[in-house]
Amino acid sequence: xxxxxxxxxxxxxxxxxxxxxxxxxxxxxxxxxxxxxxxxxxxxxxxxxxxxxxxxxxxxxxxxxxxxxxxxxxxxxxxxxxxxxxxxxxxxxxxxxxxxxxxxxxxxxxxxxxxxxxxxxxxxxxxxxxxxxxxxxxxxxxxxxxxxxxxxxxxxxxxxxxxxxxxxxxxxxxxxxxxxxxxxxxxxxxxxxxxxxxxxxxxxxxxxxxxxxxxxxxxxxxxxxxxxxxxxxxxxxxxxxxxxxxxxxxxxxxxxxxxxxxxxxxxxxxxxxxxxxxxxxxxxxxxxxxxxxxxxxxxxxxxxxxxxxxxxxxxxxxxxxxxxxxxxxxxxxxxxxxxxxxxxxxxxxxxxxxxxxxxxxxxxxxxx
Amino acid sequence: xxxxxxxxxxxxxxxxxxxxxxxxxxxxxxxxxxxxxxxxxxxxxxxxxxxxxxxxxxxxxxxxxxxxxxxxxxxxxxxxxxxxxxxxxxxxxxxxxxxxxxxxxxxxxxxxxxxxxxxxxxxxxxxxxxxxxxxxxxxxxxxxxxxxxxxxxxxxxxxxxxxxxxxxxxxxxxxxxxxxxxxxxxxxxxxxxxxxxxxxxxxxxxxxxxxxxxxxxxxxxxxxxxxxxxxxxxxxxxxxxxxxxxxxxxxxxxxxxxxxxxxxxxxxxxxxxxxxxxxxxxxxxxxxxxxxxxxxxxxxxxxxxxxxxxxxxxxxxxxxxxxxxxxxxxxxxxxxxxxxxxxxxxxxxxxxxxxxxxxxxxxxxxxx
Numbered sequence: 001x002x003x004x005x006x007x008x009x010x011x012x013x014x015x016x017x018x019x020x021x022x023x024x025x026x027x028x029x030x031x032x033x034x035x036x037x038x039x040x041x042x043x044x045x046x047x048x049x050x051x052x053x054x055x056x057x058x059x060x061x062x063x064x065x066x067x068x069x070x071x072x073x074x075x076x077x078x079x080x081x082x083x084x085x086x087x088x089x090x091x092x093x094x095x096x097x098x099x100x101x102x103x104x105x106x107x108x109x110x111x112x113x114x115x116x117x118x119x120x121x122x123x124x125x126x127x128x129x130x131x132x133x134x135x136x137x138x139x140x141x142x143x144x145x146x147x148x149x150x151x152x153x154x155x156x157x158x159x160x161x162x163x164x165x166x167x168x169x170x171x172x173x174x175x176x177x178x179x180x181x182x183x184x185x186x187x188x189x190x191x192x193x194x195x196x197x198x199x200x201x202x203x204x205x206x207x208x209x210x211x212x213x214x215x216x217x218x219x220x221x222x223x224x225x226x227x228x229x230x231x232x233x234x235x236x237x238x239x240x241x242x243x244x245x246x247x248x249x250x251x252x253x254x255x256x257x258x259x260x261x262x263x264x265x266x267x268x269x270x271x272x273x274x275x276x277x278x279x280x281x282x283x284x285x286x287x288x289x290x291x292x293x294x295x296x297x298x299x300x301x302x303x304x305x306x307x308x309x310x311x312x313x314x315x316x317x318x319x320x321x322x323x324x325x326x327x328x329x330x331x332x333x334x335x336x337x338x339x340x341x342x343x344x345x346x347x348x349x350x351x352x353x354x355x356x357x358x359x360x361x362x363x364x365x366x367x368x
Numbered sequence: 369x370x371x372x373x374x375x376x377x378x379x380x381x382x383x384x385x386x387x388x389x390x391x392x393x394x395x396x397x398x399x400x401x402x403x404x405x406x407x408x409x410x411x412x413x414x415x416x417x418x419x420x421x422x423x424x425x426x427x428x429x430x431x432x433x434x435x436x437x438x439x440x441x442x443x444x445x446x447x448x449x450x451x452x453x454x455x456x457x458x459x460x461x462x463x464x465x466x467x468x469x470x471x472x473x474x475x476x477x478x479x480x481x482x483x484x485x486x487x488x489x490x491x492x493x494x495x496x497x498x499x500x501x502x503x504x505x506x507x508x509x510x511x512x513x514x515x516x517x518x519x520x521x522x523x524x525x526x527x528x529x530x531x532x533x534x535x536x537x538x539x540x541x542x543x544x545x546x547x548x549x550x551x552x553x554x555x556x557x558x559x560x561x562x563x564x565x566x567x568x569x570x571x572x573x574x575x576x577x578x579x580x581x582x583x584x585x586x587x588x589x590x591x592x593x594x595x596x597x598x599x600x601x602x603x604x605x606x607x608x609x610x611x612x613x614x615x616x617x618x619x620x621x622x623x624x625x626x627x628x629x630x631x632x633x634x635x636x637x638x639x640x641x642x643x644x645x646x647x648x649x650x651x652x653x654x655x656x657x658x659x660x661x662x663x664x665x666x667x668x669x670x671x672x673x674x675x676x677x678x679x680x681x682x683x684x685x686x687x688x689x690x691x692x693x694x695x696x697x698x699x700x701x702x703x704x705x706x707x708x709x710x711x712x713x714x715x716x717x718x719x720x721x722x723x724x725x726x727x728x729x730x731x732x733x734x735x736x
Binding site for chain 1: 370371372373374375376377378379380381382386390394395396397398399402404407408468469474493494495496498499500501502503504505506507515604614615616617621643671672673674675689690
């Protein structure tokens with residue numbers, strides 16, 4: 001597959017760590033929330049094996065925060081998501097679909113409740129800040145919506161716990177999944193959550209002070225030598241195998257949260273007030289006719305720029321949206337929006353991708 | 369400068385023309401509105417000279433449209449911009465700053481009035497569709513907001529008029545600047561505006577039918593041979609020299625439209641209703657303390673990932689936001705946000721960029 005360079009400019013914002021990762025062997029970027037997000041160092045497959053065994057530090061500053069503060073902040077946050085946040089607690093993270101009035105997906109962020117009147121929405125790739133501003137202005141809500149200079153470092157992989165214990169206190173190993181708290185390093189307080197976009201365990205450090213963050217970055221690599229630490233990035237193989245969905249890849253503003261399998265984050269029964277509620281009630285009555293599932297395809301490589309139709313004879317089985325070669329499955333694995341008729345996984349499908357004809361089968365998510 | 373590849377995925381959407389431009393010698397992409405935008409073929413400098421003499425076809429499908437239709441469509445469009453659209457006419461384009469309630473810039477699109485109740489907002493790089501959806505829901509407006517499958521081809525350069533006359537009718541040469549109409553090619557109607565993101569003249573073809581669009585693309589290159597047509601893209605040198613601003617590069621959500629020099633598109637006197645009006649009235653009373661201006665810097669190359677401070681001794685002169693080597697000026701030229709004290713252009717400044725110290729001077733926009 002022919003490769004193309006990325007043209008840099010201020011519009012594709014660098015992160016505090018860009019110059020470091022570029023010196024550490026970065027080869028490819030993607031963009032995310034108008035910012036550079038590292039996409040490859042030694043290659044996705046090598047990084048996959050390393051991530052599953054050791055520990056990686058990821059520059060995921062591109063996971064930007066929408067900060068919402070003020071008297072009506074909870075009202076505004078709830079207005080945007082179908083997840084019931086009425087019992088949410090300070091110090092906890094909530095994975096929550098953001099939907100529009102038609103009940104269609106806008107984003108699938110982690111929402112963090114920092115205080116009764118202070119929230120962060122840690123974004124996938126779309127300008128939810130503009131949605132929040134529009135809603136707040138339209139309804140005359142008493143809130144301030146902004147993008148604070150917060151830059152996330154993720155520490156991921158099975159050895160992340162040992163590395164973080166070495167750099168911070170013992171107490172950090174007691175942090176519960178999706179909990180967060182402040183921890184000290186060399187006199188600076190760091191906001192740290194036990195979270196991250198892999199299933200290998202780890203933390204996300206929300207860095208509010210750039211200089212302190214750069215010192216911490218260097219320390220993670222120094223202290224991490226004994227754990228074979230490497231720079232990394234969200235891994236396409238690991239995330240598809242484990243069914244971690246990617247906004248813009250696996251779903252977009254044409255899909256609803258039921259189709260994405262987000263049922264447990266949808267509340268249409270209690271009296272909370274959010275935008276797409278009537279639409280979701282209607283969708284739940286009619287039942288969905290397609291949903292995201294896993295697929296395995298008889299190919300040894302793949303590149304995707306758009307969704308690819310999956311067919312059985314002349315019938316549409318679904319659309320492939322993400323795909324990558326899985327060394328574990330020895331096939332290409334992917335995430336696809338599958339028509340209801342084929343949910344029983346009995347029907348193989350044909351597809352043509354990058355000019356090659358191939359065959360595949362449907363499976364559940366996670367794939368392995 | 370070390371170069372990095374772009375990692376492709378469905379999230380960075382390909383355009384109908386991606387496979388064609390990749391075969392035609394594309395070397396670099398940028399991203400724009402979650403889509404691939406070509407950034408280089410033979411190099412920015414070669415393309416600059418060619419654009420100023422001949423004709424280029426640009427895949428600018430990444431200039432996505434927000435379509436707003438319905439009874440309250442004009443109300444919603446006006447709510448988002450400080451430009452007075454009360455006398456706007458069907459068939460005309462309007463360059464218009466989109467601002468938030470604080471009077472800060474969100475986008476600088478071309479707004480097209482297709483019908484009394486149908487508008488397109490032809491975007492720079494931010495999700496204005498989400499802002500529009502939030503506002504519409506918040507105010508309960510009767511509109512539908514969507515992103516139609518419209519993909520723009522720009523035909524730019526002094527010979528664009530001859531090429532377009534050859535492919536379409538003679539009538540297309542009579543289209544006035546910022547006017548639009550429908551024109552025929554092989555039985556298909558194309559929506560064409562006399563516009564484009566260069567000062568070399570030309571058209572933008574809003575393609576609503578992909579297949580017809582691909583046929584037209586091929587015809588433009590076939591018919592264009594005698595005019596030395598080449599594939600191209602928005603040219604960094606040409607646009608900076610001519611003071612064409614880039615949203616996300618030259619200004620962002622921290623800047624107001626007065627600071628960007630958009631005074632003639634701001635109406636704070638008539639009784640139109642838009643979001644940031646009170647904020648702009650206040651700003652106009654207090655007067656701005658900085659504005660975008662041109663700069664010339666004694667360097668022969670430059671790469672930018674973030675704004676660079678410009679200093680005079682220890683005083684801040686401003687921030688450099690876009691820059692490129694100009695073969696015309698034989699210097700680096702750029703666009704910078706300059707403090708009021710230095711608007712008289714008498715004070716040279718120092719800066720450090722890509723590890724090199726250098727000197728520069730302030731000038732007006734456009735630069736040449």
